[in-house]
Amino acid sequence: xxxxxxxxxxxxxxxxxxxxxxxxxxxxxxxxxxxxxxxxxxxxxxxxxxxxxxxxxxxxxxxxxxxxxxxxxxxxxxxxxxxxxxxxxxxxxxxxxxxxxxxxxxxxxxxxxxxxxxxxxxxxxxxxxxxxxxxxxxxxxxxxxxxxxxxxxxxxxxxxxxxxxxxxxxxxxxxxxxxxxxxxxxxxxxxxxxxxxxxxxxxxxxxxxxxxxxxxxxxxxxxxxxxxxxxxxxxxxxxxxxxxxxxxxxxxxxxxxxxxxxxxxxxxxxxxxxxxxxxxxxxxxxxxxxxxxxxxxxxxxxxxxxxxxxxxxxxxxxxxxxxxxxxxxxxxxxxxxxxxxxxxxxxxxxxxxxxxxxxxxxxxxxxxxxxxx
Amino acid sequence: xxxxxxxxxxxxxxxxxxxxxxxxxxxxxxxxxxxxxxxxxxxxxxxxxxxxxxxxxxxxxxxxxxxxxxxxxxxxxxxxxxxxxxxxxxxxxxxxxxxxxxxxxxxxxxxxxxxxxxxxxxxxxxxxxxxxxxxxxxxxxxxxxxxxxxxxxxxxxxxxxxxxxxxxxxxxxxxxxxxxxxxxxxxxxxxxxxxxxxxxxxxxxxxxxxxxxxxxxxxxxxxxxxxxxxxxxxxxxxxxxxxxxxxxxxxxxxxxxxxxxxxxxxxxxxxxxxxxxxxxxxxxxxxxxxxxxxxxxxxxxxxxxxxxxx
Numbered sequence: 001x002x003x004x005x006x007x008x009x010x011x012x013x014x015x016x017x018x019x020x021x022x023x024x025x026x027x028x029x030x031x032x033x034x035x036x037x038x039x040x041x042x043x044x045x046x047x048x049x050x051x052x053x054x055x056x057x058x059x060x061x062x063x064x065x066x067x068x069x070x071x072x073x074x075x076x077x078x079x080x081x082x083x084x085x086x087x088x089x090x091x092x093x094x095x096x097x098x099x100x101x102x103x104x105x106x107x108x109x110x111x112x113x114x115x116x117x118x119x120x121x122x123x124x125x126x127x128x129x130x131x132x133x134x135x136x137x138x139x140x141x142x143x144x145x146x147x148x149x150x151x152x153x154x155x156x157x158x159x160x161x162x163x164x165x166x167x168x169x170x171x172x173x174x175x176x177x178x179x180x181x182x183x184x185x186x187x188x189x190x191x192x193x194x195x196x197x198x199x200x201x202x203x204x205x206x207x208x209x210x211x212x213x214x215x216x217x218x219x220x221x222x223x224x225x226x227x228x229x230x231x232x233x234x235x236x237x238x239x240x241x242x243x244x245x246x247x248x249x250x251x252x253x254x255x256x257x258x259x260x261x262x263x264x265x266x267x268x269x270x271x272x273x274x275x276x277x278x279x280x281x282x283x284x285x286x287x288x289x290x291x292x293x294x295x296x297x298x299x300x301x302x303x304x305x306x307x308x309x310x311x312x313x314x315x316x317x318x319x320x321x322x323x324x325x326x327x328x329x330x331x332x333x334x335x336x337x338x339x340x341x342x343x344x345x346x347x348x349x350x351x352x353x354x355x356x357x358x359x360x361x362x363x364x365x366x367x368x369x370x371x372x373x
Numbered sequence: 374x375x376x377x378x379x380x381x382x383x384x385x386x387x388x389x390x391x392x393x394x395x396x397x398x399x400x401x402x403x404x405x406x407x408x409x410x411x412x413x414x415x416x417x418x419x420x421x422x423x424x425x426x427x428x429x430x431x432x433x434x435x436x437x438x439x440x441x442x443x444x445x446x447x448x449x450x451x452x453x454x455x456x457x458x459x460x461x462x463x464x465x466x467x468x469x470x471x472x473x474x475x476x477x478x479x480x481x482x483x484x485x486x487x488x489x490x491x492x493x494x495x496x497x498x499x500x501x502x503x504x505x506x507x508x509x510x511x512x513x514x515x516x517x518x519x520x521x522x523x524x525x526x527x528x529x530x531x532x533x534x535x536x537x538x539x540x541x542x543x544x545x546x547x548x549x550x551x552x553x554x555x556x557x558x559x560x561x562x563x564x565x566x567x568x569x570x571x572x573x574x575x576x577x578x579x580x581x582x583x584x585x586x587x588x589x590x591x592x593x594x595x596x597x598x599x600x601x602x603x604x605x606x607x608x609x610x611x612x613x614x615x616x617x618x619x620x621x622x623x624x625x626x627x628x629x630x631x632x633x634x635x636x637x638x639x640x641x642x643x644x645x646x647x648x649x650x651x652x653x654x655x656x657x658x659x660x661x662x663x664x665x666x667x668x669x670x671x672x673x674x675x676x677x678x679x680x681x682x683x
Binding site for chain 2: 042046094096146150151152153155156157159160161162163164167168170171174175291294295298331333334335336337338339340341342343344346347348350351352353354
């Protein structure tokens with residue numbers, strides 16, 4: 001692969017990319033398995049029946065067509081929001097506020113779907129998704145503006161804005177949008193049937209249409225990142241803001257845009273969850289989708305394809321975790337421990353020390369005398 | 374107007390402002406030290422949660438709040454160890470490592486609490502009751518507010534003073550500040566940057582654990598899952614507003630505590646203008662506003678969040 005620049009054949013480049021991707025997949029797969037093992041050890045320490053828990057996890061995630069459907073439904077919001085987090089990460093921005101953006105998206109969506117004029121099928125879900133995009137976009141642009149114009153860290157502002165969004169939604173579902181016929185629960189009326197995202201049956205499998213939307217969005221993001229000036233600018237900022245400034249890239253504008261689009265994707269995730277799974281907005285709507293989205297983006301190395309793979313895995317883990325709680329009485333909170341452990345191992349494996357270790361190891365394997373000298 | 378006076382000028386309001394400021398004060402002081410040393414802790418929230426949990430378990434088993442407090446601090450330190458290894462020794466991404474700490478802490482405390490106490494059993498543990506200081510607590514308004522706090526309030530202010538002194542007037546503090554501002558210079562005079570940063574991180578973790586204990590043993594006398602509810606994130610913003618100064622952290626914490634107290638008072642006096650969910654939102658909005666005003670004025674330690682590689 002030592003071709004001179006300009007003469008690299010397209011086939012070679014694709015082969016090299018495939019090798020890179022395969023290597024990354026294997027490495028991240030190992031890390032995820034390690035995280036699962038650590039969590040299993042934790043379960044064993046507290047005296048839980050690990051074998052039964054594992055069986056429930058596997059059966060509840062991939063054991064039956066219904067389990068697979070559940071896994072895909074769980075994967076949908078974390079995939080779309082994960083794409084949003086990935087997108088911001090490529091510009092070097094850590095968006096920890098996907099949860100709040102998702103809530104704002106769902107809020108805008110429910111207002112259009114339940115309180116707007118009744119619309120027929122293909123128009124109603126599109127109107128919902130557009131509304132959610134606007135809601136998430138604004139809630140993401142806000143921390144973008146705070147960073148670009150006021151110099152505030154997006155890490156802290158997005159974290160704090162999560163709480164603001166949550167309490168706005170909590171108020172909305174208790175008061176102005178509350179469903180009086182909802183059995184006393186603090187939630188909105190159900191999204192009407194024509195606005196829902198259906199589950200499509202393909203060759204005996206059930207595919208939530210929200211998931212298909214996520215796959216389309218993944219391809220669109222890949223295109224934007226690699227085939228447009230805008231995407232190129234974002235990646236330059238992510239690699240080196242200083243270089244971006246020297247190259248005449250408007251860092252402020254792109255920062256706001258990156259976080260706004262990131263928020264818009266999280267907002268779409270909220271609408272997809274609303275129209276494809278829960279149908280009602282409540283203040284227990286998100287069990288931490290935004291944080292799982294961050295895990296998914298990190299495990300997926302902030303690439304669209306990696307995010308898809310990671311979202312499918314963590315969706316299965318969420319579905320399996322539910323059945324683990326029902327059948328093996330293992331609380332679903334262990335899922336958080338798995339996620340946290342996976343990220344911790346991931347960060348450690350990508351640290352400076354790990355890189356230099358693997359470099360030395362490779363040197364030593366290639367030239368055994370280097371170590372002795 | 375009368376309603377406003379009842380809200381702000383009362384012993385109950387001032388007392389609540391101080392009481393509510395204790396957790397973010399302790400966490401903010403700790404984070405100021407840690408960030409001066411170059412280590413940022415997005416996992417502050419998780420350390421506090423672990424502290425709240427450890428304190429309840431310790432107090433429940435021993436029946437003594439002081440042993441509970443010690444357990445809380447130990448829990449805060451314990452859960453911060455992976456973060457230290459990753460961000461100091463391995464030179465990994467500190468923000469991502471902090472996020473993982475928060476997830477693990479939330480999952481672990483929820484899980485362990487259910488394993489230990491079940492779902493139905495909510496243990497009431499001995500905590501830190503308000504303490505009337507003789508004579509001073511007799512002063513009108515200020516007496517029952519400032520001088521009738523739990524012992525943790527005085528401890529927190531004292532820690533702020535001591536750490537301010539250490540940070541700016543001692544050899545230790547000089548090293549902490551060098552580790553965060555110019556680690557290469559510290560290294561060149563033969564002081565280990567890693568060890569210095571570990572020191573700052575452990576101080577922070579212990580204080581965050583204490584902050585969690587201040588919530589569980591100083592306010593609610595029990596543990597509830599995710600009971601810190603974002604206080605750690607507020608403390609992160611507080612440190613920036615306080616310009617990485619432990620003494621300013623004390624002052625800013627009381628201001629933030631006042632914002633939270635407004636929320637509670639609004640509910641208590643029954644102001645019908647604002648729904649209570651929106652009043653609960655107020656502290657976060659005010660934190661953002663104050664942070665926004667202060668963001669450009671301070672200067673963060675130059676090597677904050679950057680791993681030091683020789």
